[in-house]
Amino acid sequence: QSVLTQPPxxxxxxxxxVTISCTGSSSDIGAGYDVHWYQHLPGTAPKLLIYGNNNRxxxxxxxxxxxxSGTSASxxxxxxxxxxxxxxxxxxxxxxxxxxxxxxxTKLTVL
Amino acid sequence: xxxxxxxxxGLVKPGGSLRLSCAASGFMFSxxxxxxxxxxxxxxxEWVSSISxxxxxxxxxxxxxxxxxxxxxxxxxxxxxxxxxxRAEDTAVYYCARDDPNVGYGFDxxxxxTMVTVSS
Numbered sequence: 367q368s369v370l371t372q373p374p375x376x377x378x379x380x381x382x383x384v385t386i387s388c389t390g391s392s393s394d395i396g397a398g399y400d401v402h403w404y405q406h407l408p409g410t411a412p413k414l415l416i417y418g419n420n421n422r423x424x425x426x427x428x429x430x431x432x433x434x435s436g437t438s439a440s441x442x443x444x445x446x447x448x449x450x451x452x453x454x455x456x457x458x459x460x461x462x463x464x465x466x467x468x469x470x471x472t473k474l475t476v477l
Numbered sequence: 478x479x480x481x482x483x484x485x486x487g488l489v490k491p492g493g494s495l496r497l498s499c500a501a502s503g504f505m506f507s508x509x510x511x512x513x514x515x516x517x518x519x520x521x522x523e524w525v526s527s528i529s530x531x532x533x534x535x536x537x538x539x540x541x542x543x544x545x546x547x548x549x550x551x552x553x554x555x556x557x558x559x560x561x562x563x564r565a566e567d568t569a570v571y572y573c574a575r576d577d578p579n580v581g582y583g584f585d586x587x588x589x590x591t592m593v594t595v596s597s
Contacts, residue, residue: 368521402583404522411572411587412514412522418581455522457583465536466512471521 369394370456370469377475378446386472388439388456394467396437399459403432403441406453406471415454416441443474451476479503479586481573486591493563497591499556499573504586507551510534510576512584513558515569515593523569526558527576541567563595 371389378384388401395401403416414423416432419439431442439458443450456469485497499511513525526537526547535547546559556573570592574584 400581400583402581404584406522411589412574412584413587414580414583414585417583417585421581423580423585453521457522457524459582463539465527465538466524468514468522468524 368470369460369463369467370458372454372456372469372472374470375473375475377477378443379477380446380448382446383442383444384446384474385443386441386454386456386474388441388469390437390439390458390467392437393462394437394458394460395434395439397461399461401432401434401439402457403430404455404457406455408453412455446476448476450474481575481586481588483571483573483588483591486571486593488594488596489563490597491564491595493595494559494561495563495593497558497560497571497573497593499558499588501554501556501575504575506554510582511549511556512574512576513547513556514572514574514584514587515567516572516590517566517569520569525571528556560593563593565595567593568595569593 400418404412405415406412419434420432460467482500512527528547544562548557570590572590575586577585
């Protein structure tokens with residue numbers, strides 16, 4: 367069982383907006399540690415999508431945005447495209463484990 | 478080109494050992510902390526271990542503590558993971574990933590992974 371909790375799946379039609387939640391605790395997100403988001407397609411390397419809660423690396427479209435509040439974080443994707451269909455993971459740091467923690471992953475299906 | 482390439486995966490019997498390697502290129506390897514992350518079949522990403530640039534700080538997930546050892550050779554631009562006492566539940570794709578303070582210590586560069594299968 368993952369330390370960070372994500373919904374197993376979300377879906378949306380092309381052009382729509384979807385959000386993916388990531389719920390942690392007082393020893394990780396709630397302790398103020400940054401949340402990062404990754405996009406992962408099978409057989410490829412995971413890709414850093416959002417870092418430091420709400421920052422996009424160069425090359426990531428502004429359709430992707432992140433936020434953090436309390437012990438939770440969210441990834442929002444607007445203007446859904448077929449190419450967005452992938453697995454998405456949140457990540458933070460857990461002081462009680464002295465290491466990184468990932469969410470269980472959310473499979474995004476574009477209908 | 479900034480790149481990480483893992484190698485050393487394969488089929489090993491329970492209780493056996495394996496050493497994974499990760500070759501870095503295109504960046505100053507010695508300046509970055511590095512990590513191993515794994516993904517078991519049908520499961521999500523799991524952080525395994527991290528090592529700071531000068532090896533001062535080393536951390537492990539509880540699931541591998543005492544069995545796995547992370548190390549690096551900055552002169553060879555290489556990261557390693559020595560895996561002993563392997564179990565079926567260690568079966569996974571193992572990725573190495575760079576930890577960059579410029580992106581809030583997110584993992585900004587990943588390799589394609591190497592598959593480890595623990596089975597009799």
